[in-house]
Amino acid sequence: MPRVSLTHDNEQVAAVLEEIGDLSDLKGENPFRAVTFRAAARAIRDLREPLRVLMEQKRLSEIPKVGPAIAEAIEQLLTTGTAKRHEELKAQVPPGLLMLLRVPGVGPATARTIHKTLGITTIDELEAAAKTGRLRTLPKFQAKTEENILKAIGSLRQRTGRALVVDARAAAAEMVAWLRERCDPPQMVVAGSVRRWRETIGDVDIVVAADAAGPIMEAFVAAPGVERVIARGDTRSSVVVERGLQLDLRVVPPASYGAALVYFTGSKAHNVHLRGLALKKKLLLNEYGLYRVGEEKDGTPIASRTEEDVYAALGMDWIAPELREDRGEIEAAVAHELPDLVELGDIRGDLHAHTSWSDGRDTVAEMAERARGKGYEYIALTDHSVALGMTKGLTEDRIRARNVEIEAVNRRLAPFRVLIGSETDIRASGKLDYDDRLLGMFEVVTASVHSSFAQARDVMTKRILGAMEHPRVNAISHPTGRLLEKRDAYEVDLEAVIQAAVRTKTRLEVNGGPERLDLSDIAVRRAMEVGAMLVCNSDAHAIEELDQMEYAVATARRGWATKESVQNTMALTELRRHLEGKG
DNA sequence: GCCGTTTTCGGCCCGACTGTTTTCAGTCG
Numbered sequence: 001m002p003r004v005s006l007t008h009d010n011e012q013v014a015a016v017l018e019e020i021g022d023l024s025d026l027k028g029e030n031p032f033r034a035v036t037f038r039a040a041a042r043a044i045r046d047l048r049e050p051l052r053v054l055m056e057q058k059r060l061s062e063i064p065k066v067g068p069a070i071a072e073a074i075e076q077l078l079t080t081g082t083a084k085r086h087e088e089l090k091a092q093v094p095p096g097l098l099m100l101l102r103v104p105g106v107g108p109a110t111a112r113t114i115h116k117t118l119g120i121t122t123i124d125e126l127e128a129a130a131k132t133g134r135l136r137t138l139p140k141f142q143a144k145t146e147e148n149i150l151k152a153i154g155s156l157r158q159r160t161g162r163a164l165v166v167d168a169r170a171a172a173a174e175m176v177a178w179l180r181e182r183c184d185p186p187q188m189v190v191a192g193s194v195r196r197w198r199e200t201i202g203d204v205d206i207v208v209a210a211d212a213a214g215p216i217m218e219a220f221v222a223a224p225g226v227e228r229v230i231a232r233g234d235t236r237s238s239v240v241v242e243r244g245l246q247l248d249l250r251v252v253p254p255a256s257y258g259a260a261l262v263y264f265t266g267s268k269a270h271n272v273h274l275r276g277l278a279l280k281k282k283l284l285l286n287e288y289g290l291y292r293v294g295e296e297k298d299g300t301p302i303a304s305r306t307e308e309d310v311y312a313a314l315g316m317d318w319i320a321p322e323l324r325e326d327r328g329e330i331e332a333a334v335a336h337e338l339p340d341l342v343e344l345g346d347i348r349g350d351l352h353a354h355t356s357w358s359d360g361r362d363t364v365a366e367m368a369e370r371a372r373g374k375g376y377e378y379i380a381l382t383d384h385s386v387a388l389g390m391t392k393g394l395t396e397d398r399i400r401a402r403n404v405e406i407e408a409v410n411r412r413l414a415p416f417r418v419l420i421g422s423e424t425d426i427r428a429s430g431k432l433d434y435d436d437r438l439l440g441m442f443e444v445v446t447a448s449v450h451s452s453f454a455q456a457r458d459v460m461t462k463r464i465l466g467a468m469e470h471p472r473v474n475a476i477s478h479p480t481g482r483l484l485e486k487r488d489a490y491e492v493d494l495e496a497v498i499q500a501a502v503r504t505k506t507r508l509e510v511n512g513g514p515e516r517l518d519l520s521d522i523a524v525r526r527a528m529e530v531g532a533m534l535v536c537n538s539d540a541h542a543i544e545e546l547d548q549m550e551y552a553v554a555t556a557r558r559g560w561a562t563k564e565s566v567q568n569t570m571a572l573t574e575l576r577r578h579l580e581g582k583g
Numbered sequence: 584g585c586c587g588t589t590t591t592c593g594g595c596c597c598g599a600c601t602g603t604t605t606t607c608a609g610t611c612g
Contacts, residue, residue, distance in 0.1 A: 032594080033584050039595095064585090104611090105610070109608080140602080392597095
């Protein structure tokens with residue numbers, strides 16, 4: 001999974017180096033050259049210093065995989081914005097071939113073949129060729145391959161082009177910081193789907209309460225990073241920033257702040273339902289306040305200043321933004337029966353994180369110290385099992401070696417506790433990647449699917465259920481395997497998995513990786529209905545990513561999860577009792 | 584392209600899986 005880079009520069013450079021790797025592959029150059037460019041990109045994402053500083057201090061060559069050629073490209077990128085090597089490759093490789101790589105199952109070799117023989121450079125052309133059976137004329141292409149490519153294109157098309165919540169939050173935070181610095185409005189909040197923690201974001205809504213809108217609008221459209229101004233008005237402006245993300249700013253009078261917040265937080269369905277409810281009470285709700293019908297033009301609102309006021313005036317409890325999807329939260333609020341949602345502060349530890357022993361960036365000690373710094377009582381370090389060769393999965397010898405390190409850290413940081421964990425692969429056959437003896441070496445085992453995503457639904461379901469039956473498997477990680485805007489969930493009978501979670505006391509993970517959020521909020525809701533237990537995890541591969549717990553908890557909240565339903569809200573002693581018995 | 588020596592070029596985290604093949608290339612993680 002790509003990590004969040006330290007700075008904007010670092011991320012930009014990493015992205016270009018990665019693209020050089022792809023282009024070099026497409027051109028058919030020495031494949032190890034591409035490997036190196038990608039490795040350098042990864043090393044840059046792992047950096048803890050800005051590239052610019054390293055360049056100024058002539059220390060670029062200290063970065064792993066950065067030699068003379070890549071250092072030159074980095075310098076060019078940082079000083080001129082482009083790299084010679086990148087431009088040359090772009091000129092030599094037909095535009096569009098890069099897009100073909102986005103089709104799962106199409107790699108550089110396939111892309112090259114279909115371009116050379118059929119002249120195809122776009123996904124549309126590829127789809128047409130597959131539909132008319134022309135792909136079949138190529139060597140090593142049969143009906144099945146054609147079918148797979150069509151399926152892959154189909155799911156590619158279903159993607160919405162929405163931003164991941166992590167990217168939208170970053171863009172929103174940058175803008176909010178800028179506006180605070182320039183104008184410091186008394187009240188400002190990011191509303192909309194960002195505030196509701198939806199898993200993907202269409203656009204970002206920022207609501208500000210101020211008497212004079214002029215200065216803040218001015219600052220908004222002049223913010224760094226604004227690529228295009230769509231609209232600039234007295235109460236509302238819209239701009240487009242990087243990657244096409246749209247930011248809307250609404251300025252409302254301070255007296256209307258609460259009502260505006262309700263209105264701009266949404267969801268639309270929630271608002272429609274609320275307004276309908278208001279009408280039944282002969283009230284009218286708009287973005288300025290709650291009024292008696294007929295008085296909205298010149299009357300004083302019954303409520304408007306805070307959200308709490310507005311909900312209370314409608315005879316209901318305040319509703320957490322994560323619940324505002326019109327999925328029963330309004331009825332529950334009227335009946336004063338809203339769930340007592342789990343909160344970030346309830347989390348006592350993280351049960352899924354990686355270290356440099358497998359594919360993580362940071363050491364056991366660094367991960368443990370950061371976890372302790374977050375106020376946790378424990379962290380399970382769950383490095384990968386052997387099947388994931390690419391991730392340096394742990395052999396028995398390396399499990400033991402890692403244990404020595406963990407024990408030393410535990411002595412030093414007590415009473416904080418590092419739990420000896422494993423993220424064990426569930427292989428295509430359904431077999432776990434470690435035998436029972438090796439599994440017995442771990443205090444926490446989370447099992448997950450990382451291969452053969454295309455298995456038939458019943459095969460995949462059996463595969464996962466089989467793992468859940470195993471007495472040493474405490475949890476199933478990212479149970480559906482989806483990558484938002486990138487890869488669909490695999491076919492699996494999720495209802496059967498949720499039922500099995502209750503029966504076998506296996507926990508279902510809510511994975512906080514912003515591209516996963518898996519289980520989804522919908523599935524969490526179902527798990528709550530049948531009484532399955534969850535565990536909220538960061539799946540961190542670096543110390544900063546421990547903060548991804550926030551996304552896991554938000555997703556659990558969207559699924560109405562309570563503290564009692566999330567296992568890692570337990571204190572260590574209680575947790576240990578559960579782990580021994582399973583669960 | 585980079586690395587680490589076997590100091591001047593050979594090897595490059597590698598295993599599982601698929602779809603096409605009778606032995607493997609390509610993709611994925």
